[in-house]
Amino acid sequence: ELKVEQNPLFLSMQEGKNYTIYCNYSTTSDRLYWYRQDPGKSLESLFVLLSNGAVKQEGRLMASLDTKARLSTLHITAAVHDLSATYFCAVGPIIQGAQKLVFGQGTRLTINP
């Protein structure tokens, strides 16, 4: 059974600091996704990581994938208040053209001025 674990689950940090969210998964999986969710809103896609060593960057967020360690990281550089949200990673097998995603529990990130 595929399990996805994120840590930390809660993160409170000050603006300007750097931090990393970790996502571990238990079995070999195709493609890892990172999503952002604002309170009361839907999920917004951030990154798709396709292969070992993949690195994607968008603004102050950078995601990487190590398939051998079954680990993805989401690194936040010089955090700003606008990045406060809940971040999810998700992986899963592809079956007949659909991807059965298993999500991590989410990391609730609060950035204080």
Place this chain on the structure above:
Amino acid sequence: NAGVTQTPKFQVLKTGQSMTLQCAQDMNHNSMYWYRQDPGMGLRLIYYSASEGTTDKGEVPNGYNVSRLNKREFSLRLESAAPSQTSVYFCASSERSGRGVYEQYFGPGTRLTVT
């Protein structure tokens, strides 16, 4: 394009009542999904439809049924609602891109309370 739409946005049911959550997408995607989100547990897949005419169980299918009405629409039915089904329900759709990505696009969600 509206993307993925869901109705209703909010619903309150009494235990034992039935209801259907509706989902539609206008992106011509083959695959559609229903998830539930509970506090502290992330999203869990209830059912999915890889293509029109097919449906399959996800992680937590008990107490639910689905219908893929056509390529655009995928509905989720609760036959006899229970308080444990109080949750936020998200519909999503996806299509394989040229890069081999199956990115899922999510609807706005339905907040369901069962009393």
